Amino acid sequence: MLKVRYDKRLVDSSREFARKIAFDIYQRFIRGFTTDTIERTSLRFLGIEGATSYGHPKVNVVVEKLNKSGSLSAGALNVIANEMAISGVDFNTAVGIIIEGSESSFKAGKEKLDRVKEEIRSLAGKKYNELIKKREQREEFKSLFKPQKTPLKYLIVATGNIYDDVVQAQVAAEAGADIIAVIRSTAQSLLDYVPEGATTEGYGGTYATQENFKIMRAALDDVSKKLERYIYLTNYSSGLCMPEIAYLGSYEGLDILLNDAMYGILFRDINMKRTFCDQFFSRMICAVSKIIINTGEDNYLTTADAVERAHTVLASLLINEAFAKLAGMRSEYMGLGHAFEINPQIENSFLLELSQALLIRQIFKRSPIKYMPPTKHMTGDPFYSNLLDAMFNLASKMSNQHIHLMGMMTEAMHNPLMMDRYESLKNVNYIFNTAADLANQFSIKKDSLLNSRASEVLKRSHDLLKNVLEEGLDRAISIGEFADIKRTPESGKGLTGVFKMSDDYFNPVMEILINKTGGAR
Amino acid sequence: MLKVRYDKRLVDSSREFARKIAFDIYQRFIRGFTTDTIERTSLRFLGIEGATSYGHPKVNVVVEKLNKSGSLSAGALNVIANEMAISGVDFNTAVGIIIEGSESSFKAGKEKLDRVKEEIRSLAGKKYNELIKKREQREEFKSLFKPQKTPLKYLIVATGNIYDDVVQAQVAAEAGADIIAVIRSTAQSLLDYVPEGATTEGYGGTYATQENFKIMRAALDDVSKKLERYIYLTNYSSGLCMPEIAYLGSYEGLDILLNDAMYGILFRDINMKRTFCDQFFSRMICAVSKIIINTGEDNYLTTADAVERAHTVLASLLINEAFAKLAGMRSEYMGLGHAFEINPQIENSFLLELSQALLIRQIFKRSPIKYMPPTKHMTGDPFYSNLLDAMFNLASKMSNQHIHLMGMMTEAMHNPLMMDRYESLKNVNYIFNTAADLANQFSIKKDSLLNSRASEVLKRSHDLLKNVLEEGLDRAISIGEFADIKRTPESGKGLTGVFKMSDDYFNPVMEILINKTGGAR
Amino acid sequence: MSQLFSSLIKAYGDRKDDGVIQVSFTLPVPYNQKAKQIGKIFAERLGLREVNVTTVEKVGEGFTMFVVYGHSDIVLDIDKIDIPVVEFTIYSREQLDEMIGKNIGRKIKVVGACTGFDAHTVGIDAILNMKGYAGDYGLERYRWFEVYNLGAQISNEKFIEKALEVQADAVLLSQVVTQRNIHKENALDLIKRIEEQGLKRRFILILGGPRIDHPLAISLGFDAGFGAGTRPSEVASYIYHRMLEKVKE
């Protein structure tokens, strides 16, 4: 294995900075807060599903109602408990009553209430066990197949129509893809609810819905059997419904979820307090369901310069890692993301890319690193752009990345055509094979550009983290340290959905998750 | 610079074997022999040009006549001298008389004949100086431009129409080509005469004629001035008219000529005795005109397996080198050719290619090595095939080859379209730039595939040369040691054009060339 | 190079008028002996002669991909094609800093945004932000430009409000996502709203994005359209050019 040299101590102290940065955010913005999507998630967790006749998801109706009545800070389940206690009905009926809007205004007596809460607690426990059972069944199914060789080939489908997506996904798998990602409809992350049912219209992608998850999962399980190769399914959770989608994803047996502690803040202008809470809750779900998360640092290099700001990617990866640990995740499930986005016209750009790829691979040695292909500098010329992907494939192979997103020669034009994906696979298969052991032929010269660049990037990210720790992550984001984008704690979408928990806040789902994951320690 | 390790002593003894192999051929097949094309070349050298009304080149008419009258073994110039002496006419008139077929049957008196021969000798000297003057003028012109960076980008044109060729050549030069090669019409090497005039029809290429050379040379000199970058011109001389084309090429200011001691034998089934004589004479012309020769070992790998028979390429290169030295050429003008032709489906094929490229680069460190792109394994898919060229470009850059033939993504389909060449340049420009200093980042691990493969190839080629020396090159070729093609000394085209020189053989052109080049020592 | 001067042209493969072009496509047909011929027929339906099907590969169950080369007989008379071109001289920032002061005498106000669903701000930022694009500084850097960059995720409505509020001279819309012509729809929507409010003549209307060009922009009701690789100085020069015209009026 090819290895770049750098000062290991710098890595250790950087990690320590990141841990403190994340914990500071936890103390100031996460602990003691809940959000409407967290409440909705808790309801879903307990089995509330489907939509009203107006197509309004039930969980949204409930939470909006309780929000209006100002009772959310006590926790949606608290109100439901009260209703159960008063009208002596079961959980679902109570929820129904609230949806009808005919709930009683009385407060139930303490010990009656406590008994009901115990009921809900045990319901939560039951549901938790069901979720774990699902996970175990999937693990069992997976174990029928032999593990694939890394880098794993990750292909996207994005027709907007789940049924077309299925066709393409199966074709892609047959052509050699290991992982299928269903790209979400443009800016779904900005929707404050999760659409319902199977969908056939979307912009730049297909809506993430429970039904769509189910359909694609089933289709991929079929090809997996046919091809005797397990096909992973990926979707996106970052956004205003991060925890809900995380829950739906784990319930429907997804393997990987895009889930980033800062992507929503930076690229979707979602409020940071909201996002910090949501990512924490959603990652606890990923932790118990053993879902691999993928972070989105690769996006930084599309808005910021990939040479100048390379160190911000590394710094952010360490922060994302720290947040994930805080939510009880293990390194083996942290698909930290970086990218091959340096201007190809720059002399020795390939060396800079390789250096970065090796550095990140080495620093997160136990994590399933996600490596993004060139996008920003792809051109309208597919013959030429295919070459950038070839060099990306070479860098990925030489540095043995784990999750390899397939570059598309038509990246600058459209969502990939079926033949674009096919050519992409021919490209990666050729390069991975023809240069299979290239990395093992060489040792890197002591004073080489590869080493000096790696040290430089590490040093700069170390210094950046030091500053971020001093001023706090919220401040750092406010002044545009990441992706050259500025966001303040009070700005952005979804802030109104953040609530300080009252002392009688009640949420057994959160209790279970925290206690199973050891989150927040 | 990246370097593979191998046993230098094996190289020295291989060179020694090669020297002996070539000298043995010289003694048995070259010294004391002439061929009709050598005679024709000598006539051209002395100024005989143009064709008869039947479009028959004059030099062919003369030589055929003398062949019929069985007087060639004394040398064409001997007969002409006799005619001059008898009818007391000048050189051109004498030639005219012979063409008319009205030459006298008398033999001129010795001392009269000697006087005339002196005349011809001084004429030869005059013509020789003119040739050198032309060379010096070109060198002067070249010196107006700054030398290009290696690898030099070598592009072919092959429309069949010299005027279309000019358009494409200029376009190619503007797009960045350093060297333009005009591919010859299919199998022109089998023509026993050089066509006359500007031509507009050809199969798979354009006829090599003096006029076409002139037209293209002028066009390239124009662009050179326009682009302030000297554009080299290449054509092909191997074949039945090797020395004639070498002469015409040097007369018209070509920079590079395909000129191989064995290509004609193997790939065009031209008789070996004929070829050995012709290559020797033609290379003496290249030597005095400082023309870079290009050898064709790359072709071996199109008929023989590139992994199994790699060593035959190296062996042949050493033999071609030895023959060139024997003709008085300097290493700086030996564009020895090899290729990137390993089946891309083979795991680590790129490593095998790189190893070979480094080995040959190091063994012939002073020579302008010619590196051929993948051809045999190119497919009908231009998107994919363009990737093979990218890896070829990478190998070329990492091993710093000298003359870099540009791969064409449509190699498997047609002679390159204008846009194919353009894409080819985009490919090479990208790779050379993005991986500019990649080779300097690494040192090759002692026990790496790169090293072991290099040693293996060297060892096998050493053993092959040893055998060839023992049995003689003619025998080795007869049993198919090279390119898996078998040719015997008595088979093949052009044997009837080989003559043992009589004691009174007279050819001052040969005298000058031998004595200026120090050929055959 | 005679090609340059004749007005009747055909595609150029490797010789004048041979008409050779390359095409690739996928057909929903299984990969088998027949597939190649079906691909050939498809190419012939495109009007190609002497079709050379160089690639026939199975991309998946029931799908075959093709690459073909063939001769097209299409002849274009380029003199007969008239294309709306937007003519103006391109100046450097330094030149404009001086000329605007001299000839306009006040700051030029521009408002820019990437409206609608489209969240791609890199393009509009490249034109407006200090750092600019490919070494060419953005309009914020110009002495006589006052820039309001509204970024993305803002509605056309708000966009126009802002333009009025700051009394903008030029309105710069960026559209990057083009799926199902969402960019045209959204751009048209902006123009409609502007017309409804009777503001058409009030602003210099500029559209930009990787798939935008002058003819498209003009057809949508804008004054000009800038595509991939546009440099800020081009845009600044164009705005200056139009401001001069307006001054004259």
Add this chain to the structure above:
Amino acid sequence: MSQLFSSLIKAYGDRKDDGVIQVSFTLPVPYNQKAKQIGKIFAERLGLREVNVTTVEKVGEGFTMFVVYGHSDIVLDIDKIDIPVVEFTIYSREQLDEMIGKNIGRKIKVVGACTGFDAHTVGIDAILNMKGYAGDYGLERYRWFEVYNLGAQISNEKFIEKALEVQADAVLLSQVVTQRNIHKENALDLIKRIEEQGLKRRFILILGGPRIDHPLAISLGFDAGFGAGTRPSEVASYIYHRMLEKVKE
């Protein structure tokens, strides 16, 4: 996957019936503001809608290269397309070594060559020589084939003479160079000569080469045509199949 079963098909880009295809070409027009539109019009003349000109680059003075994507409305009814297919079972060498002995009972003589100007012998060698192609041994290796490989640079005349001399059952012609249809001309020339000598029914006539397929070969008067990637065992199986038919006659 419904696509598989409907007989009316359109090109498949990224969804059923969207008709998206890719085209690249060069036009002899100078690279300027107008060029892109000219390229667009060329693509529209090919019948493409919503043309997306993604590449417009100067390949040289007076030449511009284009890459475009667009929607084609071409609909093919694959059931209505009938294509001559050559049906026969493919056996392994081992199987043939046995079956030929059993069912033919004598050696099958084949003569092969790459005639005319064409000097590409690798193809025919791959089929005939011992070593074969892609791990599939050549006909020389077969127990019941007697092979005469005449290589290249031989005339059709000589080729036929040899075929008669050895009393060949099958004549195998290779043609690799296709410029200006030289391969068709030369192949036709062989057939003509064979017909003139009244030998048409006498030999199994097989054509091969990277651009050859059954329909082309049949249209030229051969019995079958084998293209890129052919394996010797396919050819051997075909010859055996035809020999059986002949025996039956």
